[in-house]
Amino acid sequence: MGFLHRHQNLTPYLLLAPGLLYLGLFFVVPLGFLAYQSLESGSFDVGYAFTWAWGNYWDAIQNYRGHFIRSLEYAAIATLLALLFSYPLAYWIAFRGGRWKNLLLLFIVAPFFVTYLIRTLAWETILADQGLVVRVLRDVGILGHDGRLLATSTAVVAGITYNFFPFMALPVYVSLEQIDERLIEAAQDLYASRWKAFIRVTLPLSLPGVVAGTLLTFIPAAGDFINAQLLGSPKNHMIGNVIQSKFLELTDYPAAAAMSFVLMAAILLMVAVYARAVGTEKLTG
Amino acid sequence: MTDVLTRRDLLRRAAASGAFLTVPGVLAACGGSSSKSSSSGSDHTLAKTLHFSNWPLYIDVDEKTKKHPTLDMFTKKTGVSVQYVEDINDNATFFGKIQGPLSRGQSIDRDIIVMTDNSRYPSLLIKKGWVEKLDKSAIPNFKNLEPALQHPNWDSNRDYSLPWQSGLTGIAYNEKLTDPVLTVPDLLDNPKLKGKITLLQGMGDTMPLIFAANGDDPEKVTDASWERAIKVVKKAVDSGQIRQFTGNDYSGPLAKGDLSACVAWSGDVVQLQADNKHLKWNLPKEGGGIWTDNMLIPKGGNVYTASVYMNFVYEPHIAALIEDYVNYICPVKGAKQELEKIDPSVANNTLIFPTNAMLDNAHNFDAAALNNEKYITEWQNLISS
Numbered sequence: 034m035g036f037l038h039r040h041q042n043l044t045p046y047l048l049l050a051p052g053l054l055y056l057g058l059f060f061v062v063p064l065g066f067l068a069y070q071s072l073e074s075g076s077f078d079v080g081y082a083f084t085w086a087w088g089n090y091w092d093a094i095q096n097y098r099g100h101f102i103r104s105l106e107y108a109a110i111a112t113l114l115a116l117l118f119s120y121p122l123a124y125w126i127a128f129r130g131g132r133w134k135n136l137l138l139l140f141i142v143a144p145f146f147v148t149y150l151i152r153t154l155a156w157e158t159i160l161a162d163q164g165l166v167v168r169v170l171r172d173v174g175i176l177g178h179d180g181r182l183l184a185t186s187t188a189v190v191a192g193i194t195y196n197f198f199p200f201m202a203l204p205v206y207v208s209l210e211q212i213d214e215r216l217i218e219a220a221q222d223l224y225a226s227r228w229k230a231f232i233r234v235t236l237p238l239s240l241p242g243v244v245a246g247t248l249l250t251f252i253p254a255a256g257d258f259i260n261a262q263l264l265g266s267p268k269n270h271m272i273g274n275v276i277q278s279k280f281l282e283l284t285d286y287p288a289a290a291a292m293s294f295v296l297m298a299a300i301l302l303m304v305a306v307y308a309r310a311v312g313t314e315k316l317t318g
Numbered sequence: 319m320t321d322v323l324t325r326r327d328l329l330r331r332a333a334a335s336g337a338f339l340t341v342p343g344v345l346a347a348c349g350g351s352s353s354k355s356s357s358s359g360s361d362h363t364l365a366k367t368l369h370f371s372n373w374p375l376y377i378d379v380d381e382k383t384k385k386h387p388t389l390d391m392f393t394k395k396t397g398v399s400v401q402y403v404e405d406i407n408d409n410a411t412f413f414g415k416i417q418g419p420l421s422r423g424q425s426i427d428r429d430i431i432v433m434t435d436n437s438r439y440p441s442l443l444i445k446k447g448w449v450e451k452l453d454k455s456a457i458p459n460f461k462n463l464e465p466a467l468q469h470p471n472w473d474s475n476r477d478y479s480l481p482w483q484s485g486l487t488g489i490a491y492n493e494k495l496t497d498p499v500l501t502v503p504d505l506l507d508n509p510k511l512k513g514k515i516t517l518l519q520g521m522g523d524t525m526p527l528i529f530a531a532n533g534d535d536p537e538k539v540t541d542a543s544w545e546r547a548i549k550v551v552k553k554a555v556d557s558g559q560i561r562q563f564t565g566n567d568y569s570g571p572l573a574k575g576d577l578s579a580c581v582a583w584s585g586d587v588v589q590l591q592a593d594n595k596h597l598k599w600n601l602p603k604e605g606g607g608i609w610t611d612n613m614l615i616p617k618g619g620n621v622y623t624a625s626v627y628m629n630f631v632y633e634p635h636i637a638a639l640i641e642d643y644v645n646y647i648c649p650v651k652g653a654k655q656e657l658e659k660i661d662p663s664v665a666n667n668t669l670i671f672p673t674n675a676m677l678d679n680a681h682n683f684d685a686a687a688l689n690n691e692k693y694i695t696e697w698q699n700l701i702s703s
Contacts, residue, residue: 076691077442078445078689100702154567154570157567157570157571158570158574161571161574161576162575162576163574163575163576181513181576183561183571183576184513184561184562261702263567265562266558266560266561266562267555267560267562267563267700267701267702267703268555268703270701270702270703274702275698275702278698278702279698280414281410281411281413281414282410282694282698283691283694283695283698284413284414284417285691
């Protein structure tokens with residue numbers, strides 16, 4: 034008591050300490066180690082040594098450009114789809130859910146009590162060639178009579194969309210749920226149509242949730258490899274698959290580390306562009 | 319062994335041993351100057367506990383008590399309790415986990431680990447000097463090792479390894495959806511199978527079949543035979559014939575009928591047939607693959623205790639008890655005769671006790687090729703292109 038009283042200016046730092054310590058120990062230190070590793074050269078047999086091997090980065094971009102682009106593309110489409118699906122859902126729960134709100138939210142989160150791998154394997158069953166979805170799509174002529182969904186890019190994007198759906202739905206819900214409904218009423222009283230009121234009032238007020246959801250979905254989706262592995266064909270593999278095989282199969286740690294940094298840079302770049310486009314103040318509301 | 323071996327150390331030690339980067343020189347250099355290992359090697363007293371890491375569902379289980387009867391028998395016989403952990407799900411991941419401590423000369427607190435020789439890791443562990451030699455004086459039952467498994471190309475005298483179980487890699491097909499698929503060319507070229515087949519993502523799993531079909535020797539890979547094999551697979555990837563490369567996740571689609579045929583492990587198909595009796599499995603006519611899971615003693619493990627345990631499981635009647643539950647291929651001679659007494663249906667299943675003709679037609683993949691970086695890179699780029 035006495036100590037804190039005398040050094041009141043220390044309080045914020047003390048409060049921050051656990052978080053900073055955690056991030057420092059489990060994020061910054063490993064990241065530094067990864068950066069060091071990405072500049073090593075050699076081979077697993079003779080050992081790797083630090084040589085400022087910037088070539089690792091060049092090789093990563095040169096040899097796997099296609100995988101990087103494909104990953105960002107799949108992640109972007111999946112993020113957009115997740116937003117399109119979750120916004121109306123979250124809107125409905127927030128404004129019309131009434132006393133069922135919590136139960137409905139539970140339905141969104143419930144699949145997450147099952148592990149990631151099992152959820153993805155379940156999609157293998159849902160999209161199976163002999164399954165209901167494919168049969169219906171064949172009957173209505175969207176798929177050819179021998180068409181399939183599994184082992185296509187559609188399946189991979191669908192899997193990612195589903196697997197990251199709650200990361201989009203929950204932040205969007207939270208920001209919609211906090212909107213004071215009187216503001217919307219006021220807009221309508223001032224002769225705004227329902228659509229106008231949505232565009233001018235509801236949507237802007239929900240943007241912090243949209244931005245947070247977009248980031249929470251896009252960032253992990255770009256590095257995902259499970260969906261591509263289980264639902265994609267060899268031609269749909271993402272950069273995560275390559276990093277995983279470089280690291281585990283090839284034990285080429287410098288290449289894997291360099292690719293991780295390139296991916297990180299690519300994601301940061303896209304996030305920066307996005308943040309500029311919507312305005313960073315939206316992040317904090 | 320606590321210091322990390324740098325390339326300079328390696329060259330110096332290799333030069334000191336009078337061999338400039340010849341294989342023995344590299345081995346000596348990788349072995350380092352460890353003196354710790356010899357203490358556990360020559361000591362003939364049993365440890366209190368044996369730490370044994372294995373794959374899931376890979377040892378006998380008493381369905382009622384959930385205990386492992388053969389492990390209890392071992393404890394009763396020797397007084398050594400066994401800490402049995404099922405923490406190996408994948409060779410690459412497990413190796414990724416243990417390579418850190420082993421490269422720093424730290425123990426991984428295991429006396430026995432089990433790794434598959436269709437991956438590069440058993441040979442890599444030996445080459446790196448990260449496993450101990452078996453104490454063969456404690457393993458008189460070594461004589462019971464199936465002859466076909468006695469001289470793998472990566473540990474020709476079985477100085478470091480002893481098989482736990484083996485399995486065959488061949489072609490599975492669904493007879494309701496396709497005519498019998500008995501050869502690799504049929505699998506990869508038959509237009510009726512387009513987009514309805516998968517291969518295994520392990521290079522050491524799939525390649526023996528491709529090599530054998532090409533008339534090449536899978537156990538002695540050359541650049542030319544490698545190129546031929548890669549070309550065959552690439553063509554089938556590009557044409558869309560191959561739908562995916564899988565681990566054992568081919569089992570769902572195969573059982574459901576999404577796949578008409580695939581490269582598959584015999585043990586999986588034995589289990590899948592229980593649900594879908596239209597599934598058939600064959601070694602391709604031109605030759606299939608065989609893999610073996612090997613018991614290895616990681617550096618720092620108790621060599622004598624581990625060796626005594628290995629001797630124990632090479633008793634035919636113990637091996638029979640394990641086999642009756644596990645249903646893979648038993649490496650212990652005499653186990654079949656023991657099993658005929660307790661469970662003849664298992665003893666007479668040729669997928670569990672294959673005929674000599676089958677064993678002759680099943681090939682391992684060249685360990686040097688499994689560790690060739692150029693080959694691995696080409697293979698990985700092919701399966702995730």
